[in-house]
């Protein structure tokens with residue numbers, strides 16, 4: 001699964017990618033092992049905004065499609 | 081020049097950590113805006129007295145997410161630290177960390193520590209930390225980092241004094257290196273250190289990883305550049321997380337409540353778009369109508385000044401130069417101040433509040449096909465009032481590619497100065513009829529706005545295709561928490577932008593307007609009689625008039641006779657001058673627009689005897705004004721913002737060719 005598959009409010013853990021992702025992603029705090037949550041997304045496949053390590057980071061869907069994650073934690077949907 | 085003995089103190093931190101607020105607090109009105117050599121980025125500095133006999137030059141470096149550059153801003157920061165030039169070496173760093181977002185901020189700060197430059201840490205937003213019940217063990221963290229820490233509140237100025245004292249002690253204290261690159265990387269690091277004379281291995285690490293120069297050596301370690309940087313990031317975050325567990329108490333959930341609540345509306349696909357639309361509409365209104373009264377005031381004051389001088393100064397060349405060349409030139413610079421002040425005040429509000437990032441977020445999808453980003457919305461909207469503030473607003477864009485594109489196409493957007501020209505020509509050649517219940521004249525005006533808008537977008541898309549692919553700069557944007565803007569920061573933004581416009585672009589505008597005055601007032605072998613009551617030489621005898629006549633054959637395929645050609649040429653001062661020049665050429669009173677129109681309507685084509693200003697000529701002229709960059713102030717501002725007269729000149733030429741082509745086509749079809 002990838003970041004782009006998350007629904008709003010869903011949480012997951014970032015996994016190690018097999019391809020090389022922009023290092024800026026790591027440096028901004030989005031790195032393997034961290035919990036990440038999709039906060040909101042822009043319409044028409046626009047950018048998506050995630051909460052990770054206490055920061056809100058927006059990225060384009062193309063990039064989100066490359067970042068692997070674990071199965072989302074569905075419970076978080078109901079628990080808010 | 082700054083006194084050599086002044087301590088060079090740089091502010092470094094992530095964007096939105098309160099860096100500008102702290103800088104404004106530290107330097108007050110002593111700040112100056114300059115430029116980094118070779119790049120079009122603002123450099124803000126301020127000279128202050130730190131202690132008796134100790135001067136410090138405070139340098140506000142651009143906000144960064146990492147010392148490894150991924151953007152031009154970050155490149156500038158890294159270059160400042162790798163600069164071994166004694167005069168430009170940074171003596172002390174003030175690292176900034178937003179206390180409500182410590183983790184990612186401390187990540188950058190640990191990189192700074194490893195540069196081996198004396199550093200102090202300013203933890204900002206102390207008021208918000210308190211409100212959100214966050215607690216930081218300042219002493220504990222300070223000991224672990226080996227760096228003095230000050231809690232500051234940039235809003236109220238708390239902690240500034242303590243920070244200044246810490247700067248003084250930091251210049252002698254020693255920080256603990258944190259990440260020491262070595263191991264399998266040792267070989268290439270030593271090579272870089274030797275080649276570049278770096279005293280600190282981390283500098284060599286930064287330098288080596290920044291580009292292709294050492295790529296081969298690095299890859300012989302079995303790690304790619306990206307891998308090495310990622311490893312570094314993981315190590316740093318791991319350590320920062322340990323510290324925070326030990327020294328920081330927070331109550332998650334509480335800290336982002338307001339931001340989450342506001343974002344529910346602000347980035348909602350439906351409501352977010354409506355809010356954005358309303359805000360942009362208000363921005364346009366403020367710019368367009370809010371500037372009207374102050375602009376008229378400036379205009380009137382200078383006209384009066386000119387009249388007073390005219391009647392009091394002795395007749396002569398000098399008095400003519402002053403009253404007709406220099407004073408209108410100065411007025412032509414100052415007239416832009418209301419719009420610039422309003423626009424930058426509003427932009428600063430958008431940035432300060434944190435909303436600008438949401439604009440980028442919402443608009444990204446729509447602007448991308450044209451090579452632009454969400455931030456280009458601001459220059460596009462402001463351009464409908466005037467290209468000058470629009471082009472200046474690109475300063476707030478980090479990505480230089482989008483910045484170039486926005487500057488290149490901004491003059492195509494229909495600005496207020498085109499309106500008088502459009503109004504005159506439309507009323508002249510478009511019949512006062514309705515078309516499906518809509519006024520035909522209104523429709524034509526609307527089409528001209530649309531032409532400008534689409535020309536700008538398509539032009540940008542085309543340039544984006546031609547422009548060489550820049551290093552890929554991933555779209556990664558932090559959405560800051562919403563905060564109430566500080567008027568102090570807004571004020572500084574307005575003052576700085578206005579000042580730099582007047583002193584920099586203003587010089588060029590004044591120079592060009594004096595030159596244009598000369599061309600309009602003098603002719604080959606003709607000097608106006610200055611001794612008597614001043615009588616201007618007929619415009620057709622002036623240099624501009626001669627030039628207009630000379631280019632008539634070139635303009636003929638567009639349907640322009642020599643009079644129109646003169647008016648087009650003299651419009652380079654500003655587009656609306658077209659109306660005044662037409663009035664002069666047809667010897668009618670400047671102030672009666674209707675009589676200009678009547679005079680123009682009476683003009684007959686000498687060959688056919690039909691009215692000269694027919695549909696073909698009118699449309700051709702309208703299109704010419706839609707495309708051509710007939711505005712010396714736009715030229716001046718582009719030259720200043722891009723730091724390149726070449727860019728401005730090429731832009732002027734290309735838009736001129738576009739204008740000629742469009743007019744030629746329309747005239748060939750309609751005539």
Ligand SMILES: Nc1nc2c(ncn2[C@@H]2O[C@H](COP(=O)(O)OP(=O)(O)O)[C@@H](O)[C@H]2O)c(=O)[nH]1
Nearest residue numbers: 096097098099100101205233234235432563566
């Ligand atoms: N509550 C609070 N807000 C602050 C403080 N310092 C800055 N701000 C606000 O935080 C936002 C970002 O500050 P700014 O100085 O523009 O940050 P920069 O992007 O790092 O230059 C602005 O809205 C400031 O008004 C502070 O100490 N407390």
